[in-house]
Amino acid sequence: MTYLLEVDHLRKHYGSLKAVDDVSFAIRPGICFGLLGPNGAGKTTTIEIIEGITAPTSGEIRYRGKPRDKSFAERCGIQFQATALQDFLTVREVLTLFANFYQHPLAIDELIDWCELGEFSDREANKLSGGQKQRLLLALALINDPEIVFLDEPTTGLDPQSRRHFWDLISAIKARGKTIVLTTHYMDEAELLCDELVIMDHGRIIDQGSPRQLLDKHLPHKRVCIAHPGNGFDASLLVGEVVAGEDELEIITISVEQTLQELMAQRADLSTLRVRNPTLEDLFIKLTGHLLRD
Amino acid sequence: MKQFLAILVARNKEYYRDKGSVAWAFLFPLLVIVACALAFSNPDTSVFRVGLHGDFSTGPASALLDQPYIKTVSFDRLDKALERTQHHQLDLLLSSDGGNRYWINTESSASAAVEQLLLGTTADFVRQEISGRKIRYVDWVIPGVLGMNLMFGALFGVGYVIVRYRHNGVLKRLQATPVTALQFLSAQMVSRLLIVVAVNGLIFAGCALFLDLIVLGNYINLLLITLAGALAMIALGLLIASRTANEELAGGLLNVTTWPMLFMSEVWFSLDDAPAWMQSLSNLMPLTHIVKAFRAVMIEGASLVDVSHHLLWLALMTATSLGLAALLFRWHKK
Numbered sequence: 242m243t244y245l246l247e248v249d250h251l252r253k254h255y256g257s258l259k260a261v262d263d264v265s266f267a268i269r270p271g272i273c274f275g276l277l278g279p280n281g282a283g284k285t286t287t288i289e290i291i292e293g294i295t296a297p298t299s300g301e302i303r304y305r306g307k308p309r310d311k312s313f314a315e316r317c318g319i320q321f322q323a324t325a326l327q328d329f330l331t332v333r334e335v336l337t338l339f340a341n342f343y344q345h346p347l348a349i350d351e352l353i354d355w356c357e358l359g360e361f362s363d364r365e366a367n368k369l370s371g372g373q374k375q376r377l378l379l380a381l382a383l384i385n386d387p388e389i390v391f392l393d394e395p396t397t398g399l400d401p402q403s404r405r406h407f408w409d410l411i412s413a414i415k416a417r418g419k420t421i422v423l424t425t426h427y428m429d430e431a432e433l434l435c436d437e438l439v440i441m442d443h444g445r446i447i448d449q450g451s452p453r454q455l456l457d458k459h460l461p462h463k464r465v466c467i468a469h470p471g472n473g474f475d476a477s478l479l480v481g482e483v484v485a486g487e488d489e490l491e492i493i494t495i496s497v498e499q500t501l502q503e504l505m506a507q508r509a510d511l512s513t514l515r516v517r518n519p520t521l522e523d524l525f526i527k528l529t530g531h532l533l534r535d
Numbered sequence: 536m537k538q539f540l541a542i543l544v545a546r547n548k549e550y551y552r553d554k555g556s557v558a559w560a561f562l563f564p565l566l567v568i569v570a571c572a573l574a575f576s577n578p579d580t581s582v583f584r585v586g587l588h589g590d591f592s593t594g595p596a597s598a599l600l601d602q603p604y605i606k607t608v609s610f611d612r613l614d615k616a617l618e619r620t621q622h623h624q625l626d627l628l629l630s631s632d633g634g635n636r637y638w639i640n641t642e643s644s645a646s647a648a649v650e651q652l653l654l655g656t657t658a659d660f661v662r663q664e665i666s667g668r669k670i671r672y673v674d675w676v677i678p679g680v681l682g683m684n685l686m687f688g689a690l691f692g693v694g695y696v697i698v699r700y701r702h703n704g705v706l707k708r709l710q711a712t713p714v715t716a717l718q719f720l721s722a723q724m725v726s727r728l729l730i731v732v733a734v735n736g737l738i739f740a741g742c743a744l745f746l747d748l749i750v751l752g753n754y755i756n757l758l759l760i761t762l763a764g765a766l767a768m769i770a771l772g773l774l775i776a777s778r779t780a781n782e783e784l785a786g787g788l789l790n791v792t793t794w795p796m797l798f799m800s801e802v803w804f805s806l807d808d809a810p811a812w813m814q815s816l817s818n819l820m821p822l823t824h825i826v827k828a829f830r831a832v833m834i835e836g837a838s839l840v841d842v843s844h845h846l847l848w849l850a851l852m853t854a855t856s857l858g859l860a861a862l863l864f865r866w867h868k869k
Contacts, residue, residue, distance in 0.1 A: 292711060293711075294707065294710060294711060294866075294867065311713070314711070314712060314713040315713055319711040321704065321707065321708065321711070323704060324704045324705075324707070324708045325703035325704050325705050326705065326708070327545055327546075327549050327700075327705060328549050328552075328553065329548060329549045329552035329553060330545060330548060330549065334545070334548065337541075338541050338542070338544075338545045339712065341537050341538060341540070341541030342538050342541065342709075342712040342713055342714050343712070343713065344713075381708075
């Protein structure tokens, strides 16, 4: 298989601190690849090394099978976690400035349309709201029509509506065939957008795969919740671990079908039944023993 | 080139849209000049200043020199004393060197008055004449103010802006593009050069118009000194801003650089009578060379050759600072 980007045994040490500790992964073209982990896990350091902003202590990075050269800056688009722009420039002027840095920039009006900047294209860039600013920074990341786009926690600090809006934009970028590398500490974001991901903690990769593969591998059990007592069935007859809550039972099972058949056989009232699938949050707690936002 | 021009245009827009800074850039030097003009416009005319070259504590003139309305200043060198007489800083000059002689400035009424007082006391002195337009303090200080303005505009304009860019991540964002450090820094240099030359030009024009400034030398020479001085100061600013992302540290470094120059580069007063070590120190400072070159051209009518040693020193400082800045430059904070 040909990979667009390969990262081999990457390390970045600051004195005794191992910010990135022997990280390896490979990214296929056209997918959204996620780096998931809590703050301080080494996600940002990892992608800033790939972007060429930070020098690694050791390790190798190949783009299209070769070490990155000067042309890499023309081929990749970057959105940093926090970026200030020059003062007193309007959105359109900032776009024009950055367009001039590249050999083959996209048309400014096309970008304004694409990232929905039209409403405020003549406003001063440093006076935009959080969501508007992130959309402008995304437009700057796309301005050279890049093959690969790095987005470092692009929705951190945004309100729920702006986040959803941003997710739509990311999906649209993917639909144009671009490869996306996304860091996030939001599970829902990773689950919704990423085709493949690596889970990082303390500078190391804990596991990698698609969200579904990872969940099936580590958390094969589903949780079936149903109101109890007063529901006319005997919980001790059910297969699987049963956890009794205040007014609800939680049945932890490999097979939801089997549990349902057992409940129906006992003529239980199924109107309160819910099936809860494990989330990446659960997976993360299982793998690291702590919460993602700790 | 496209990248360079884009950054240049953006930086210039950023500058002139910052109304507060622009207003201050013009207002500050004008306030200083107006203050100088007001403070020194009415010197005490009840006293005559007499320069002495030689010993006159006894002899025929001593009766006059003891009068309360006479203030005497002693000189070791006749040429310095003559220069002061020519610029109306002395009303009368007495010299015992090669026989008793006295000089008056034929364009000064105070000279004519004190000459009558001398002739009423003794006839032992031979009359000599010198002429020259009055050099007011304001004529002397404006080259200094122009140099000071160049220094502040260049050092803070370049140094502070780059440190702010590094602190808030603008530089990091540029690093992620194909723009090179050379393109970025040269655009900053040229932008600031255009700004300080324009601001200084306007201040100069304003002074020439409203203060009847004495400019004996060539305007092109003044422009060349401005360019050389601005480049030296901008390069020094780049050096100071080459690494740090800490705005307070940068502010401190800039102040530590500018304040000694403000007082030891002859902006406000001459160091002719200062100790030798201070003069040597002063000669290391770029502002000293800017101010002396400006002053030489403006009030002495010096040619480019006369001030070439100043220009050479400024060029040397520019090259050294730029080389070091390029070696030390860092895009983003650690």
